[in-house]
Amino acid sequence: MSHPNPTATSTAPRSAERPNLAMVFAIHGALTRDADLMVACIADLQPQDRVGRIPALCTYFAKFATQLENHHHHEDVVFFPALSAKVGAGAMAFDVLDAQHHALDGAIATLTSALQTLGDPRTGFVCAQQAALEAAQALRTRIGEHLTIEEGVAFPLYLDAISVTEHAELEARVQAMGTFEDLTFMIPWLFDTIPAPVTRRGGRRAARVPTGRVRRSSSGLSQPQPVPDGARP
Numbered sequence: 001m002s003h004p005n006p007t008a009t010s011t012a013p014r015s016a017e018r019p020n021l022a023m024v025f026a027i028h029g030a031l032t033r034d035a036d037l038m039v040a041c042i043a044d045l046q047p048q049d050r051v052g053r054i055p056a057l058c059t060y061f062a063k064f065a066t067q068l069e070n071h072h073h074h075e076d077v078v079f080f081p082a083l084s085a086k087v088g089a090g091a092m093a094f095d096v097l098d099a100q101h102h103a104l105d106g107a108i109a110t111l112t113s114a115l116q117t118l119g120d121p122r123t124g125f126v127c128a129q130q131a132a133l134e135a136a137q138a139l140r141t142r143i144g145e146h147l148t149i150e151e152g153v154a155f156p157l158y159l160d161a162i163s164v165t166e167h168a169e170l171e172a173r174v175q176a177m178g179t180f181e182d183l184t185f186m187i188p189w190l191f192d193t194i195p196a197p198v199t200r201r202g203g204r205r206a207a208r209v210p211t212g213r214v215r216r217s218s219s220g221l222s223q224p225q226p227v228p229d230g231a232r233p
């Protein structure tokens with residue numbers, strides 16, 4: 001008589017039985033991309049950008065901050081408690097992740113204030129630009145540090161401990177929290193993370209974020225600059 005092999009399931013294709021975290025990776029990708037772009041964009045600003053570009057950048061950054069805050073809220077009230085209940089808070093570095101979320105709140109507030117000062121014509125431009133640049137660099141660093149722990153420690157545990165069905169239920173709770181207004185920004189924001197070969201197949205209407213000087217006029221991350229049609233992938 002044969003006995004069940006307790007490790008038998010390990011031979012099954014794990015991708016078929018594990019939660020699909022594509023959405024959260026897309027969010028992390030967009031956060032990382034824009035943190036990099038904020039640094040590059042602020043370094044590129046000129047005093048004349050106090051009309052047009054900097055106000056647009058402030059508007060865009062507020063939307064970015066909302067996406068980051070929403071994502072952290074979903075993790076704080078849905079995903080992290082579910083994982084902690086399975087594996088324990090210590091194993092998933094809950095306290096570290098929670099502290100990083102709070103630190104990121106502070107980094108967002110600092111950069112928001114620095115951008116407002118940078119756009120104020122009553123302040124010295126050079127000093128305000130340096131302060132905004134340092135705030136953007138700090139935000140980028142904190143995002144990178146946070147995602148290293150989250151993706152390196154919590155995600156592998158999540159994939160092992162949370163079933164596909166449980167993940168679908170958690171995702172449904174998160175989707176129920178969303179607003180239409182948030183989605184109208186979020187969907188194209190995430191779409192920018194799709195690799196160039198995919199956007200090429202998806203047609204020319206896909207937004208894109210070029211390297212170097214940013215030209216995505218709808219984002220406010222740069223001066224509106226027309227991109228020659230023939231230059232699109």
Ligand SMILES: [Fe+2]
Binds near residue numbers: 024028071075150
């Ligand atoms: Fe996250």
Ligand SMILES: [Fe+2]
Binds near residue numbers: 097101146150
């Ligand atoms: Fe997080």
